[in-house]
Amino acid sequence: MIEKKIKCPSCGYETTIQGKLGESKKITCPKCNKKGFFEFSKQKGTKKITDNPMMLSVTSLTKSFNGKKAVNNASFSVHKGEIFGFLGPNGAGKTTSIKAILGLLYPNNGQILIDNQNLMHDEKKIKEQVGYLPEKVAFYENLTALQNLEFYAEMKNANKSQCKPLLKEFGLADAMDQKVGTFSKGMNQRLGMARAIIGNPSFLILDEPSSGLDPRGVVFIREKIKTLNEQGATIFISSHILSEIQAICHRVGIINKGSIVAVDDISNLQNRLQLRPKLVLTLEKIKKDFISAVEAIEGVFSVKQEKDALEVFCRKDVKANVVLTLSKKKAKIKDIQTMNPSLEEVFMRFTEADTV
Numbered sequence: 001m002i003e004k005k006i007k008c009p010s011c012g013y014e015t016t017i018q019g020k021l022g023e024s025k026k027i028t029c030p031k032c033n034k035k036g037f038f039e040f041s042k043q044k045g046t047k048k049i050t051d052n053p054m055m056l057s058v059t060s061l062t063k064s065f066n067g068k069k070a071v072n073n074a075s076f077s078v079h080k081g082e083i084f085g086f087l088g089p090n091g092a093g094k095t096t097s098i099k100a101i102l103g104l105l106y107p108n109n110g111q112i113l114i115d116n117q118n119l120m121h122d123e124k125k126i127k128e129q130v131g132y133l134p135e136k137v138a139f140y141e142n143l144t145a146l147q148n149l150e151f152y153a154e155m156k157n158a159n160k161s162q163c164k165p166l167l168k169e170f171g172l173a174d175a176m177d178q179k180v181g182t183f184s185k186g187m188n189q190r191l192g193m194a195r196a197i198i199g200n201p202s203f204l205i206l207d208e209p210s211s212g213l214d215p216r217g218v219v220f221i222r223e224k225i226k227t228l229n230e231q232g233a234t235i236f237i238s239s240h241i242l243s244e245i246q247a248i249c250h251r252v253g254i255i256n257k258g259s260i261v262a263v264d265d266i267s268n269l270q271n272r273l274q275l276r277p278k279l280v281l282t283l284e285k286i287k288k289d290f291i292s293a294v295e296a297i298e299g300v301f302s303v304k305q306e307k308d309a310l311e312v313f314c315r316k317d318v319k320a321n322v323v324l325t326l327s328k329k330k331a332k333i334k335d336i337q338t339m340n341p342s343l344e345e346v347f348m349r350f351t352e353a354d355t356v
């Protein structure tokens, strides 16, 4: 049993609660009666990614175009060893933030530190330290894929011998002597990714890496990102493919209309929004006492009847108990489905208004 001092988000009242590792506890504030949940971290004493030193720190970043704020007072940080997902609707300010981080445009206000250095006016140094996949990948169209990569390797003071194996790895073995101007969108994107990792940068910024890729390409890039991260690279990735972000990112930042509306790991965001796994049990016949028996189980938050099915929102660890309770009541279960909350729900909720 562990003890944790918590503060009510509504009235600020401090109280101490007890629970087991991994337990999610329903709490009612003794002062203002606000209801909520607290999840005790699964592994006690394990180092969190946010304990690592910062690779990127963005403070109060603001950038306006023609008097209109594209990014408004945005602050967030990415820690060494992290895969950080940067999400937001079209026009939210992701690419503008990324360009400011890379020194490709000058912000109206704010501070950006990469590995604790202010490189805002040192584009050359940023290029040496950071691998970048831009949203719109552009190459010298009259040069071949290999010539383009070798030119870039030279600029980065990286070993040119990396280029051919990289092109092979990214599925461009047969196209390495083809002029890039004749490349398809997906081939261009693959070449862009290969260029981003030339010189083995310790920090990679990828603006929509899966854009234009076929399904196999999407999986390949996802696995490559994971491998690079395992080898030590810190990765900042903007993407609209939420399943991909959910699968690989340690934490996400959500930007909406230029403002950061959330930064956290996905399960904490789900908890903040009280998104719970849903257990859907299709029964031969639903009786009233089935519902009241399930409602009485500790860890069940709500039970709803939907035609011949019971929809039960509950903690992960009580799902088996729900099934057992219904069996004891002689309910005939025809089907069981578990629906885990997705990042899509988190994204929709955080971007439906300016803030949550």
Ligand SMILES: Nc1ncnc2c1ncn2[C@@H]1O[C@H](COP(=O)(O)OP(=O)(O)OP(=O)(O)O)[C@@H](O)[C@H]1O
Binding pocket: 065, 066, 070, 088, 089, 090, 091, 092, 093, 094, 095, 096, 097, 135
């Ligand atoms: N060079 C520019 N001149 C004028 N407005 C710009 C410029 N670049 C970006 N904007 C505006 O800034 C806002 C944010 O654009 P940005 O490209 O950062 O969005 P985004 O989050 O990357 O969107 P998407 O998901 O579509 O790529 C938009 O309203 C866009 O029109």
Ligand SMILES: [Mg+2]
Binding pocket: 094, 095, 096, 135, 207
């Ligand atoms: Mg963009």
